[in-house]
Amino acid sequence: MTRLPSVLNHLHFLIVPVTTFMILTSSRPKNPRQVAIVWMLLAGLLIFLASMIASALINNAGYVNIIFDFLLLGEPFMLLLSIICIPMSVKSFEYFRTWMINSSWINMALAFMQWPLLKFRKISAGSLDETDGMAGVFFVSGAGNYVSATVSIYFGIYCLMYAKELPIWLRYLAVGGAVLQLQLSDSKQVLFALLFAWILLVTLTIKDLEKTLGYIILIILSVVIFSWCVQNLEAFDAFKNYLNKDGVYGPNGEATRIKPIAFNMIPRFYHSSLNWVLGLGPGHTAGRLGGWLLKENWAILGPLGATIHPASNALLEAYFGSWLALESTMFCPLFFWAGIWGDLGFAGLGAYLLLGLIIWRYICVDNFSRFLLLSVAGFGFIFTQMEEPGYMFYTAAIIGLRWHEKNTHLRA
Numbered sequence: 001m002t003r004l005p006s007v008l009n010h011l012h013f014l015i016v017p018v019t020t021f022m023i024l025t026s027s028r029p030k031n032p033r034q035v036a037i038v039w040m041l042l043a044g045l046l047i048f049l050a051s052m053i054a055s056a057l058i059n060n061a062g063y064v065n066i067i068f069d070f071l072l073l074g075e076p077f078m079l080l081l082s083i084i085c086i087p088m089s090v091k092s093f094e095y096f097r098t099w100m101i102n103s104s105w106i107n108m109a110l111a112f113m114q115w116p117l118l119k120f121r122k123i124s125a126g127s128l129d130e131t132d133g134m135a136g137v138f139f140v141s142g143a144g145n146y147v148s149a150t151v152s153i154y155f156g157i158y159c160l161m162y163a164k165e166l167p168i169w170l171r172y173l174a175v176g177g178a179v180l181q182l183q184l185s186d187s188k189q190v191l192f193a194l195l196f197a198w199i200l201l202v203t204l205t206i207k208d209l210e211k212t213l214g215y216i217i218l219i220i221l222s223v224v225i226f227s228w229c230v231q232n233l234e235a236f237d238a239f240k241n242y243l244n245k246d247g248v249y250g251p252n253g254e255a256t257r258i259k260p261i262a263f264n265m266i267p268r269f270y271h272s273s274l275n276w277v278l279g280l281g282p283g284h285t286a287g288r289l290g291g292w293l294l295k296e297n298w299a300i301l302g303p304l305g306a307t308i309h310p311a312s313n314a315l316l317e318a319y320f321g322s323w324l325a326l327e328s329t330m331f332c333p334l335f336f337w338a339g340i341w342g343d344l345g346f347a348g349l350g351a352y353l354l355l356g357l358i359i360w361r362y363i364c365v366d367n368f369s370r371f372l373l374l375s376v377a378g379f380g381f382i383f384t385q386m387e388e389p390g391y392m393f394y395t396a397a398i399i400g401l402r403w404h405e406k407n408t409h410l411r412a
Contacts, residue, residue, distance in 0.1 A: 012075065012389050012393075013068070013071050013075075016071075016075045016078050016079055016393075017071065017075070017078060019082060020078040020079070020081060020082045023082045023085050023086060024038075024042075024081075024082075024085060027085050027086055027087065028087065029085055029086075029087045030087065031087070031407070033362075033407065034084060034085070034087070034407070036362075037084050037358075037362050037363060038081060038084060038085045040358050040362065041077060041080070041081040041084070041355070041358060042081065044077070044351070044354050044355040044358050045074055045077055045078070045081075045355070047351045047354065048070075048073075048074060048348070048351040048352060048354075048355060049070055049074070050351075051278070051344055051345075051347045051348040051350075051351045052066055052069060052070055052282050052344060052348060053066060054278055054347070055278040055279050055280075055281050055282060055343065055344045055345060055347075055348060056281050056282055058272075058274050058275075058278055058281075059275075059278075059279070059280055059281030059284060059309075060281070060307065061281035061282050061283065061284060061307050061309075062304075062305040062306045062307040063305060064301050064304045064305050064306040065281065065282040065283040065284070065289070065294075065306055065307055066282055068283065068289055068293070068301075068306075069282035069283050069287070069289050069343065070282070072287075072288060072289055072293075072387050072389075073340070073352065073387065075389060075392070075393070076389075076392035076393060076395070076396045077355055077359075077396070079393055079396045079397065079400075080359070080363065080396040080397075080399060080400050083396070083397065083400030083401075083403075083404070084363065084400055084403060088404055093404055096401065096404075097401060100397060100398070100401060101155075101159070101163065103137075104151065104152070104155035104158075104174075105155075105174075106136075106137065107136035107137045107138075107148055107151055107152060107155075108136060108152045108155070108174075108177050108178065108181060109136075110136045110137055110139070111134050111135065111136035111148050111149075111152070111181050111185065112134075112177070112181065114130075114133060114134050114135065114136070114139060115130050115134045115184055115185075116130075118130035118133045118134070125139065125140050126140060128140070130184075131145065131184065131185055131186040132145050132185070132186070133145070134148070134181070134184055134185040135147070135148045135185070136148035136151070136152070136181075137390070138390055141390075143329060143383060143385065143388075145185040145186070145187055146185075146187045146189055146190055146329075146383075146385060147385060147388055147390060147391045148181070148185070149178070149181050149182045149185050149187040149190050150187070150190050150193075150375075150379075150385070150391060151390075151391065151394050152177065152178035152181050152182070153178045153179075153182060153190065153194065154372060154394070154395065154398060155174060155178065156174040156175035156176075156177065156178035156179070157175070157368065157371075158368070158398060159171045159174040159175070160172070160174065160175050161368060162368075162402075162405070188328075188330070189328075189329060189330050189379075189382045189383070192330070192378070192382065193375050193378035193379045193381075193382060194375055194378070196374070196375070196377075196378035196381075197371050197372075197374035197375035197377070197378050198371065200374050200377075200378075201367060201370055201371050201374055204370075204374075205367060205370070248324060254322060254323070254324040254331075255324060255331050257322075258318065258319075258322040258324060258325050258331055258333055259331050259333060260333075260338075261315070261318050261333045262285065262286040262315055262333050262334070262335075262338035262339075262342055263338060263341075265311065265314055265315060265318065266280065266285055266286070266311055266315075266338075266341075266342040269309070269310065269311045269314075275345065276345060276346065277345045277346055277347050278344065278345040278347055278348065279341065279342055279343045279344040279345035279347075279348060280309055280311055280342060280343060281307070281309060281343060282343050282344065283306070283307070283308075283309075283312075283343065284307070284308070284309030284311055284312055284342070284343055285309065285311050285312055285315065285338070285339055285342030285343050286312070286315050286333065286334045286335065286338040286339040286342050286343075287334070287336065287338075287339025287340060287342070287343055287384065287387060288334075288336075288339070288384040288387035288388075289343075289387075290308070290309065290311075290312035290315075290339065290342075290343065291312065291315070291316065291334040291339070291384065292316075294306055294308055294312075295308065311342065315333060315334060316334075318333055319332060319333055319334060329382060329383040330382055330383075332382075332383050334383070334384065335380065335381060335382060335383050335384060336379070336380035336381075336383075336384050336385070336386040336387060337349075337380045337381060339384065339387075340352055356373065356377070359373060359399065360373060363399060363400075363403050364399065364402075365402055365403055365405075365406040365407065366402065366406070368402065369398075369399045369402050369403075372395055372398060372399055373395075373399070376392070376395055
């Protein structure tokens with residue numbers, strides 16, 4: 001349970017594009033729907049890349065910025081494209097599905113092993129305690145506890161709904177274990193992203209009024225029960241502290257000031273009206289690349305021509321100057337949607353949303369897949385989890401797995 005060398009952590013930048021290229025040039029899918037989806041995703045990725053290159057050109061961003069920003073944001077779509085492109089046999093599908101289930105169990109099991117070991121100081125996670133350090137396979141990776149808990153929640157829901165070959169007690173164990181992991185790891189933000197996705201899913205998929213009303217009642221009951229737990233149960237004290245912060249949510253509160261500060265600060269660095277369309281350049285504002293990846297790897301990327309913009313430095317100063325942002329990632333001004341808008345403008349944001357629309361319309365085969373996609377969007381308002389490769393790869397793989405289950409009729 002030690003951190004892998006940095007070079008291994010970044011191998012996905014090479015493996016995913018190469019694998020995607022090999023699959024595209026060697027696979028021969030015969031399903032017309034399959035072929036159409038592959039072409040749409042390819043076209044979407046090219047449009048997104050074009051918007052990124054245009055943004056880099058008008059802002060003098062380094063070509064290294066283009067490469068790493070495109071890979072960071074585009075790799076999950078490449079992986080999903082690869083999964084969809086493969087014409088799976090029953091045997092290869094079952095192997096893929098078994099691998100996904102087993103790796104999910106491993107993530108959860110590692111998290112529960114880490115909690116007591118960290119609590120009683122048998123292992124070290126640097127400055128992280130047993131809550132933030134309870135990160136499963138994402139051990140010692142910043143916000144790894146959030147990522148690991150989210151993966152476990154997705155897995156628990158998948159198990160309960162679709163892994164019907166497993167004993168019912170084991171399926172409920174997966175759900176219960178995921179909920180317990182979320183609680184022990186103090187991953188409060190995950191609940192907000194999941195609630196966001198649930199409410200939005202109900203809103204966007206209204207067809208049966210009676211069924212929708214049932215969902216709304218269930219959501220209200222869940223909120224009421226959760227509120228009661230926060231106010232009355234000691235186990236939920238962290239949420240009480242989180243929700244009852246006096247004064248931070250008012251018109252002059254710290255949360256109101258710091259959370260949207262990127263949208264106020266970034267336009268101050270615009271030098272022409274084109275910046276509204278194309279932003280300040282890839283890796284130049286509030287995303288993961290501009291926020292810290294370029295700075296952490298400057299010794300390597302600087303000599304290769306990478307560029308850092310004053311806007312990202314100003315945003316970092318605002319972040320480190322806010323006690324609330326430092327206390328919780330929920331209030332961090334560096335988050336995905338601010339980053340993609342700041343870096344690439346409305347053109348880049350539109351191109352990215354186009355990719356999401358393709359997935360929603362043609363790849364999400366049921367409400368579970370749509371829920372995953374919407375929860376990803378929810379995390380985009382909290383921090384940069386949408387740019388965490390492990391999390392995005394897992395989500396893309398689960399959505400791709402469900403597509404094959406429904407469209408290739410490999411399972412009942």
